[in-house]
Amino acid sequence: MSQEKPSVSGGQADGAAMRRGLRLLGLICAVLFVADFFVEKHGHHAWENLPGAYGFFGLLACGVLALVASLLRKFVERDEDYYD
Amino acid sequence: MIEAIPPGMILILGALILPFLGGALQRVWLVLLPVLGFVQLTLLPEGLAQSFEFFGYGLNPVRVDSLSLVFAYVFYLAAFLSVVYALHLRDTVQWVSGLVYAGSAIGALFAGDLISLFVYWEITALASLFQIWARRTEAAYRAGLRYLVIQVSSGVLLLAGTILHFADTGSLEFGALGLVSVGTTLIFLAFGIKAAFPLLHGWLEDAYPEATVTGAVFLSAFTTKLAIYALARGFAGTEILVPIGAVMAAFATFYALIENDLRRLLAYSLISQLGFMVVGIGVGSEMALNGTAAHAFASVLYKGLLFMAMGAVLYRTGTTRSSELGGLYGSMPWTALLCLVGSASIAALPLFSGFISKSMILTAAAENHYSLTYTVLLAASAGAVLHSGIRISYDTFFGPDRGIRCDEAPRNMRFAMGGAALLCFALGVAPNLLYELLPYPVNYQPYTFSHVADQLQLIAFSVAAAVLLVRLGLYPKARSARNLDIDWLYRSLLPGLVQFAGRQLARLKSAIESRALMGLQSAVRYVQGHHAPTGVLGDPWSIGATALWAALLLVAYLLMAYL
Amino acid sequence: MTEHLPALQTALPLLAAPVCVLLRRAALVRVFAVLVTWSCLAIALSLLQEVLGHGEISYALGGWVAPLGIEYRVDILNAYVLVLVATIASVVIAFPLAGRELRIPKERFFLFYALFLLCLAGLLGITITGDLFNIFVFLEISSLSAYALIGLGRDRRALTAGFSYLVMGTIGGTFILIGIGLVYQMTGTLNIVDLSQRLPPVLGTRTVWMAFAFLVVGTSIKLAAFPLHQWLPNAYTYGPSVVASFLSATATKVAYYVLVRLLFTVFGFAFVFERVQLSALLLPLSLIAMVVGSLAAIYQTNIKRLLAYSSIAQIGYMTLGLSLANLDGLTGGLVHLFNHGLIKGGLFLVVACALSRVESPRIESLRGLGKRMPWTMAAFVVGGLGLIGIPGTVGFVSKWYLVLGALDQGLYFVAFMVLASSLLAVVYVWRVIEVMYFSDEERAPERDDAPLSMLLPTWVLIGATIYFGLDTELTAGVAEQAAAYLLGGAS
Structure with missing residues (x-):
């Protein structure tokens, strides 16, 4: 999900954007992990x-x-x- | 009519006209050539074979089949994008050599016999050299020389192997060879050098980062993929390739993670990607070979895109050192965006080209019970997310701002990158475009729930891992350094040894009045004394000597009667 | 008319030679000689075509049938050699004579043309005749005129060179004559085909063995096979360049043909390679020739002598092919006969072009000529690439077959030596190229190339080295047929 970065960090990385980005990343990881229980492997x-x-x-x-x-x-x- | 011209020849011959054109016409011709070549390719009937007599053996410089065609299509795409990318240059040398290089690589794809292959093989080596030398720096000149020596050695091995193979079998055909004799082993090594097998890979990470801005784009497309094609043609199913490929994928990942120069990082990443293809060839099943061809196709495009993006950065800022870059997003938004597409593709994000090609090789490896190799490749995929996915884009465009302000990449560069990005995306969305070109019927569906879920997880958690590692201070930080690799052997050790030997000899000389050296000198003097115009063998005046020799030979022949 | 072509092949130049002396006027004689030589080429080509199409031609001279009369016998082997000799002669004779290389004044140029035609008649005669004694006669005709041609060189040492060539050549001729005499004593016939049937019963005798030794050593002298090469360097160095061009491309090649004919047709494969084990002696000598010739070439300071020593090395390649005694090897030897003729003939013409502008054939005096005479020096580069054996030139074709022949016999060392000696060729060719193109003189010399009348014949031969490097149908194709024909029934 390398595409996460631009949306959050803009031109230069600033602290707040960075934190928001990381929270989003955490959320995505969690969703994907939970979803994985329902996928047929x-x-x-x-x-x-x-x-x-x-x-x-x-x-x-x-x-x-x-x-x-x-x-x-x-x-x-x-x-x-x-x-x- | 048009199929009478060997494929690739349009580029080579067209390139030779280029210097005589001027102004706008020259640029039009430059862009037109790959288009013409591509059109010719679509008209080539599959199964076409041209042969002619040479030395009394039938040579077969043109043989069209689906394996050749799929590589040829992407080579023409790469040639087109590369010349567009290079359109801003005022350097005919680079244009001509680039086109000749691309043309000969395409020609090699259709070589039906080993002699034709050898000829094209050597032309690619020579023509590509100018993509490095055109940088016109001392470092590029020396790197070019090292590159040339190794590339030509590959050709020499190929020729030697061909001769031995011919002596063994009486056949010059370039078909499945297999590691069955000394001859085919030499051919294997020749291919291995160009495919950057471990320990034979030094030239790649040494020379590509020294090439010009546009040269690296050309170089990344042809030489190594030509070697992959040649291996797929000659050595499909050769088991040893599986471990070789796995080692390539793994060790190059480590080097990529610690590399500071981003173009050298891409060179290592390229080796890692080649490792996937080599594994595919080694597995040798239909799906594996399809995967190899597909991955070669996809990686020419996304690797070219990444090299173009880093080239644009180098062109505008004068450096690709990660430790000096950062925050360029503001200055080069287009380049940043397009670079992200390349990163997404190499990270095999669903909807991008890497996703639909890499997994074919992985699946084939798993299906054929190469479990360890499968695990290694999967780890290398995660590594690719780190170094080529995050590192390249983040360090250049989004990382801490180092205060560099510059213009956006020139228009032609943006066009070329845009074209490449579009293709990466198109292949990811419509994989059948590519699958229909592959050598075997494709029985593979990349977009299953489980595959998409697995891949998204792998990428997301790799990104998360990167964040964690950085926070914990475990991630190798970018810093100004040069990492030693195999080229150290001939760049440092060998000269050192020679110097060392020289010093020892000098000491020997002074210590014991150098009897050995005097012996050597007298040997040289002996040769010179005998062969120079004043010596026995160089002096032709003696009638007596001839008479004597005639008598001696006569006696010798007569004596043979009694032996 | 066409059935008399074999007789015309030798009779035409032989009769034309005295006519030259009668005509006397240089321009007239030149046109006449060119026409005669070109007719010879036409005859040779039609003979080759005839042989390729309809098989061997036998022609009884004067209607006297062999073995009593003299038979001219044309098969694929000598038709091939005839074409080489006539081709080279046709190109060389068209090359304008330069007064500064000859000791005779312009009014006496007709002497050169007369001698040239005599020599040509001799060489063609040796090749076409099917009679052993006739070979000797023509050999003497060609040799005597060759001595005189060498002696025409302006350098006074040309006389000494011609003289020692005469003495050494006579030793060779005498050996051959003795050999012929001994053979005749044992069989009572001189006809080659006849001999090949009558010799086998008496092959074990000491007399025949003796004859074999004399004949092989005698032809080896004419061939300048190492170590009997010592007449060659001076003859080529001090003789006029055109003469060197002609002789280097034809005289030694015809001698090679005679050797092949003697070994394979007269004495037969079984005797030569199984009883006598000729290869045991010839193979090492060939290898030594390749190395010593090339080494000596490296140390020369005179370009003509450099080329001469290179010839000795190249003759080593040809005898190597012979001593491999298999299809690929013999093909390599025979194809190199043609290919080296083209290369060396061309290179000596390059020297002739250069000597029209500079005084001395010393390599040093060629300095900077790359800019002054671009076409001439480009021809040298192309010819030099042929000597080295770069793919795409004829030299590669020859070496390819030799390497294949050596590998076929399992002689990896020999294959290696063929390739290694090419590296020596790189050195001596590079020495000249370096001087020509990399002069440190600042001033760019005026462009002053040889006239077109000189460049054209030169480039015909040099161009042919590329053409036949790519299209090997005529050379390697015919050579392979000839080799198969010679080895037929033997192996």
């Missing part, structure tokens, strides 16, 4: 059929990705003009 793996599985997977995956990426950064990060 036919995933290929058992876990996919649990309500909210994809939402949870998204949270988990992003967390892991960010952590691993930060770890990777420790090894590969150099000055910007490293090759010059």
Whole structure:
């Protein structure tokens, strides 16, 4: 829902708009999670059929990705003009 | 009549006329060429084959089938959008090389034999180089050289593989090859370089961000998708591609998350998207190959759109470093909006093109019981939401204002981005437009309740995760840095080793009066002494020597009688 | 009339040579010689067409039937060589003679044309005749006129070069004669077809073995196969460029033809490659020739000598194809015979063009000529690409077949060497290109290219290297047929 951002932050991010945007995001997540109980699933793996599985997977995956990426950064990060 | 011209040749030949035209005519011709090519394509009868004799072997430079056609359509769309995007330039070199590059990539799609493929393969390498060199900076020049070496190596591998393959089988046909011999393995590696397989991908993240504003748009469309096409044609169902693709999708995601230069971020994101397609080829089922072709089609458009948006930012502000950008929404509202369409597409938001193509590959992987790969790809999708969905748009247009004020992108750029965005949206709304072009009949419905619900959840919670991670300070912040990748091997380690070796040799020389070096010198002197005009082998004056040699050879032949 | 074409092929230039001396006037002689040579080309082409259409032609000279009389026998192999020789001759003879390269004054140019036609008659005769002794006779006709042609060079060293060519060539000729004598002693016949039937019963004898050795070494000298190449560099360097162009494209090629004919038709595949194991000696020598010739070319300071050493390397490719003794290899050798003839003939004509504007053939004196003579130097670049073997040029076609032939035999090392020696060619070609195009002189020289009358013949040959690099129907197609014909029944 990357499209959420423009509607709330306008030209520059200001505090109030930001808070409203985040509240909207929370609401959308909640609606989607609740709605998921009423959708008929036919995933290929058992876990996919649990309500909210994809939402949870998204949270988990992003967390892991960010952590691993930060770890990777420790090894590969150099000055910007490293090759010059 | 019109099908007598090999597809792609219209662009190549037309481009060569371009320098002789002037003024408005030149621009009209520039835009007209991809249109003409596209029209020709729609007139090509499927199953058409042109062949001619070369070396006594039948070569088959034109072979039309549905796999070639679907790639060719999107290549022409990309060529059209790219030239429109580049219309503001005053640089004939970039126009000509861009068209030749696009034309040869299209030609390669229709190559029915490996020799024709090789020829087009090398032309794409050479022509695309100028999209980098035209930046006319020292860094671009050096990156271009590295790019050239690797691209040409890919061609050399292809040729070597072709020769060995031909020696094995007597066939030059470019059909399903499979990893069955040394020859086909070399061909596989040649394709792998252009498809940016892990460890072979250094050229992509190295060179694309150094290309010109418009060059990166051209580059993002053709080279890698041509490699995907070639893999799909030659190595569909090759199991090893599944893990290769999964690794590509995963590692590039990590790099994309920590990259500061947004065009380099897009390069990594491109590798990650290629990983999906490579998995699709490896799975090899009809749905997987359909998915690969569809995803290639969609990703040419949305990746091109994102490169165009970042190009526009670079054009107006002079930088694409995330750490220096922010709050450009006010200055470039159109670019921001269109960039969001690209982000929505790559994040596979329903109603946008990524949604209808990416899931075909995922479904095919799951159906064929590649569960681990499925999970990795799903995580990479979530990662794409982070880096290409949120990061690109937010950091550039909506993040904290860094005080940059600039003009909106030039009109032609906005047109090109608008066209690409429209196509991304159209494909998302009417997936059958694309599905009808695919090589196999499509038995897949993207818009089911469960799929839409799952995908919306994945995206919404990924966005939420991003917010949480930022709040917790766990999200890798944008900061000025250069992240080492495989190109470090030849940009830093190799020169270092050479220098190190040089120093050691110098020490050796001074330490022990360098007997070894003297040996080497005397070897060089030996060669020179014998081959220079004053040497034995270079001196032709001796009649006696000839007589002696004649006698020796005579004896040698006679001796062979007794051996 | 048409049935006498084989006789006319040699008789026409042979009889035209003295007519040149009678006509004397340079302009007149030139037109006459051009007409005669072009007629020879027409005859050669119609012979090739005839052979391709209706198979071998046998012509009994003077009505005396073989084996008593002399038979002219045209099959696909020598029809192909005839076309090459006549084509090159037709182009070279049309090239205007430059006084500054010749030691004779303009009034005596008719001597050049007479010698040229004699040499042409000899080369065509060697190729067309079906009689071993006749080959020797024509070989001497062509060689003697070639020595004299070399001696026409303005540089005084041309005389020495011509003289050592004479001595070494005579050694070769004598060896061949001895070989022919021994064969005749054993079989009582000189007719090639006849020999191929009468030799097998006596193949085991020492005399035949001896004859084989003499014949192979003798033709190797004429062919300038390493290490018997030492007459070639000076002859090409100090002789006039047009002569070098003609001889490099024809004389060694005809010698190669004689070698192929001897090995495959006279002695037969089984004897040469299974009994004698010729490849054991010829293959390493070919590889050495490829490397040594190219290395030596790298170190030369004179462009004509550079091309001459490159020829030695290229002859190595041809003998390599021969010693691979399979279809692809032999096709490669035969097609390179044609292709190298075009390339080297063209390149020496480029030198002739250049020498119409600069004094010395030293590479250094070509500095900056890329701007001054753009068309001439562009021709050198294209020809040079052919020598290297870039795809799209004839050089690639030859190397393709050689590599295939080597791979077919499982000789990966040989295939590698063919490719590696191309890299050496890159070096020596690049050396010249660098001097021509990358001069550090500031002033842009006046554009002053060779006249069209020179550029046209040059570009005919250079253009052909591209044309036949793309359309291989005539060259590789015919060469492959010829190779299949030679190997027929053998493997």
